Amino acid sequence: MAVMTDREGSRQMNGTNQNLSIMKALDIIEYLAEKNNEPQRLRDIAEALGMNISTVSRFLSSLVLRGYVRQDADSSRYFLSLRFCGIADRINANLQVYTLALPVMKEISSTLKESVCLGIEQNAMVEYIGVVSAADQMMRTMQRIGNRAPMYCTGIGKLLLCAHTREEVRHILQQRGMDAFTPHTITDENALLEELDRVREQGYAYDNEECEIGARCVAMPVYNQYHQIIAGVSVTGPIFRLTDQKIREFLPYFSAQVQRISSLLI
Numbered sequence: 001m002a003v004m005t006d007r008e009g010s011r012q013m014n015g016t017n018q019n020l021s022i023m024k025a026l027d028i029i030e031y032l033a034e035k036n037n038e039p040q041r042l043r044d045i046a047e048a049l050g051m052n053i054s055t056v057s058r059f060l061s062s063l064v065l066r067g068y069v070r071q072d073a074d075s076s077r078y079f080l081s082l083r084f085c086g087i088a089d090r091i092n093a094n095l096q097v098y099t100l101a102l103p104v105m106k107e108i109s110s111t112l113k114e115s116v117c118l119g120i121e122q123n124a125m126v127e128y129i130g131v132v133s134a135a136d137q138m139m140r141t142m143q144r145i146g147n148r149a150p151m152y153c154t155g156i157g158k159l160l161l162c163a164h165t166r167e168e169v170r171h172i173l174q175q176r177g178m179d180a181f182t183p184h185t186i187t188d189e190n191a192l193l194e195e196l197d198r199v200r201e202q203g204y205a206y207d208n209e210e211c212e213i214g215a216r217c218v219a220m221p222v223y224n225q226y227h228q229i230i231a232g233v234s235v236t237g238p239i240f241r242l243t244d245q246k247i248r249e250f251l252p253y254f255s256a257q258v259q260r261i262s263s264l265l266i
Contacts, residue, residue, distance in 0.1 A: 024049075024051065025062070025063065028056065028063070029063070029068070029069075029080065031045060032078065032079060033080060037079050038079065039072045039077030039078060039079045040077055040078055041075075041077055042057055042077075042078065067081055067083050068080065068081055068084065069081060094120060096265070097222065097231050098118060100261060101118050102118075104260055105118060105130060105132045105233065107257065108132075108233075108257050109134055114235050114236060114237040114241070115132065115134045115235070115236045116131070116233060116235055116236070117132075117234045118130035118131070118231060118232070118233055119149075119156035119160075119232050119234070120230065120231045122148065124151065124176050125151060125157075125176070126148060126149045126154050127147070134237070150178075150179075151176070152173060152176075152178055152186060153186065153207065153210040153211050154211055154217070155204075155205040155207040155232065156232030156233075156234050158196060158199050158206075158207075159199065159219050159221045159229055159232040160232060161192075162199055162200050162205075162229060163228060163229040169192075169193065170193075173189055173192070181210065181212065182209055182212065182213050184208055184209045186210065203220070203221070204218055204219060204220050204251070204255070205218070205232075206218055214238055215238060215239070216238070216239045217236040218234065218235055218247050218251070218254070219232045219233065220232065220233055220254060220255055221258070221262075222265070225265065230265075233258045233261065235250075
């Protein structure tokens with residue numbers, strides 16, 4: 001009886017539902033990783049994976065172009081680059097932030113009776129890597145783990161933009177655009193730059209119905225040991241609960257709790 005490898009089984013089960021090109025590229029990456037990063041011949045890779053040499057060559061060329069694979073100049077053999085290490089480091093760093101922040105986020109949510117989010121910058125967007133929902137309210141669709149949101153109209157996003165120079169901010173805005181989600185969304189570059197100056201001065205950021213009518217949030221920055229903003233924590237709720245007075249009352253407490261997270265990363 002023929003034995004089916006995990007890779008072959010995965011391809012048969014998922015091939016009809018997933019992009020086969022991506023599956024083949026991942027097969028090549030996994031094969032190179034299994035060889036302890038010893039440079040491999042094109043023919044050997046193709047034979048091991050049951051692919052045409054021309055197909056493997058095409059995928060390897062793309063991986064080389066993107067910097068994920070390198071080709072030895074003398075032997076023409078292929079091996080994985082250290083770019084994967086950089087990706088792994090970022091994943092580990094994000095997991096560390098999430099692990100250390102989660103207990104504090106739960107405490108904040110329990111005390112304030114509001115939802116609390118943890119977000120980082122990913123490809124010029126806010127990516128939510130942690131969410132603690134208040135027991136008596138539903139989370140906004142945009143703020144769920146793994147979801148992404150624009151930086152210019154979210155509390156966490158504004159904090160993350162503060163880590164960039166004005167030129168970098170302009171580049172991000174030109175790259176991503178500034179669509180209006182509500183009548184309150186800031187859609188002018190200069191107006192946003194002025195808003196970011198206020199955020200830097202006061203140490204926290206607001207989203208006043210800029211992403212969703214009726215929803216408001218206030219966000220505080222998380223710093224690493226070099227005092228660089230690497231994430232943001234926000235308290236989110238409906239505007240009838242997150243009033244100016246309530247925010248003023250809990251800001252000192254909220255600030256102290258987020259500072260606890262930063263201190264754990266030092």
